[in-house]
Amino acid sequence: MIKGEETVKHLKDLRTRAKVALSRKVNSVTKTLNTMLEEELMKEYREVHKAATKVTEANSEYLMQIILNADSDEDQVPEELSADVEKTNGETSQRLEEVSEVIKANLWTRHGEKTVMFAIGEAEKVYEDAEATQIDLVSYENDEKQLKHLEILIKELKEVHSTWRGWAPVTARKDVEEIVRQLETRKNALKRQKEAEFNKARGAAELVRTAAEDERTKLAETQRAKLAEIQIAAEEARIAAEDERAQFALVQLRQDQAQRSKLAEAQIAAEEARFDLMKAQHKAVEEAGTEPRDNPMGAISKIRLKPVSLPKFSGSMREFHSWKKDWESLQKQGEPSGSPEVKKFQFLDSMEEKLS
Template sequence: MAKETLGKTVKQLKQERTLAKSAFTKQANYLGKAADGMIKHELQEEFSKLSTLARHVSDANDDYRAGLLAEAGTEEDEEVKLDKHQQAELERTMEECDMRLRDIREAVQSNLWPRYGEEEVDFAIQEAEEACDRAQASPITAINRDGYELQLERARRLIHDTTESLKDWEKWIPHDQIAHLKGRLKDLRTFGSNLEARRADFLTAQKIAEEERRGPEPQPTAVPQPVVRIKPTSLPKFTGFRRNFHRWRRDWESLQKQGEPTGSVEVKKFQLLDSC
């Protein structure tokens, strides 16, 4: 039974659907009559209410269907079916709701898009296109790099704003215009990508200008090697007088250490040979 399965009787479920249909119809009638005199915010808000009420009708209709099936048996039983009258009545309820919703949507669209959306989207695209044109016209020189970055940043922002504007208005754009507007947005994004790639040319121009300012790289100069001038030193000579032998030996060994601290035998022989 419906009450055991859904917690409500078929009569209660049907009554709830009737209330949902009544609220939907009331809102649709109001919006259909007052749409021409409403402003943007009012049109969007009232149509949002109507869409919510349409969902309530759909939910109530599904609940009523489930109640009818529960009364006849169980939903899982494949043999349980609604009679033709009940099935037709359920389908007619949704067809009437959907048709009424489409009619009101067209009435809202005929006010929203021509009065607000079309101008807003077209202006956003034009403004972004002009910003891209100005950036593209900037000569590629080192001095223009900072100015180009500012123009590019503005073009980026306007392209983003255009994308968001088209997204906001997409559901209200007539089918015969949507493809054209999306095509313009696609061209705009491609234009923006080309402008991004153009930044490399400005960086190259700046680098060339900096190299020209610095001039050629200075050639490394040879570092002069210090000239060591050694004061000539006469070798101590032994005259054969015994008293002078120890002083001569002391002077000789001191001189030998200056020339070769290690005191190698080979150096001693060379010094001895030179002294002779």
């Protein structure tokens, strides 16, 4: 029994020392609260909870030892001892709650609130910039970067809020949660709105591009048509000029033919007249019984026609120059004496009846 009482006394002393340690820790934190850094406050918060836990554990061991010594259950523990244990638990819980609230309030007001509100402000600013940006095909890429940046900032805001939500007062915690929720909702709505605006701008740009492409196509077709007309007109003018030159050449040729024909007929008539005269002289001499004199005009010319295949002129102006060239070439190969009668017959034979 004596040994049990000693154990109770020892446990009571341990409880007293734990209560003193807790009191010292609470007093120390309370005095230096406003000078501590964020990490120091969090560390002290954990230390206070450890000290309070030691008091609670020592108080529970003290009560258990009293029950063992009395060899009875908790309901049979003397009222005085039971009240002492309950008082210790109540005081420990109250002091722990008070100092915890003080530490959390200090942490929130000096560090947490500023950090959370800064994150909210950054996200709100990017949201407002993205909302104010007018969507077009040029600015869409920049606006898309703004929306991605906004998503990153909202994610960081959630992480910051998750870090500080345990330190924030209930009202502040609910307010921040509502701000994050609304910001997320507005961001999603803005993203859909920007996508719709971009699709609209892209459709309008596509219509403009198609219209411009059609206009360029029509202009090119008009230019090609005009060029074709110019080329056709030039070709027709060239053909008309060639036809005119051919017609002129044909008229000149016909005039030359007429002159040569008249000259050839005159020469043949002269030859026939000379020949008739010679025949008449010869007949007169024979009738007179005298020898005929030598022909003072020389020997009678004989017409020798050289067989030749002459080119035919069909009347086409495009073939005129080729025909004339072949005809003149054959003329050079004709009668070596250059008899006009031969040239006349060759020329007349080379013409078709429709040109005679």
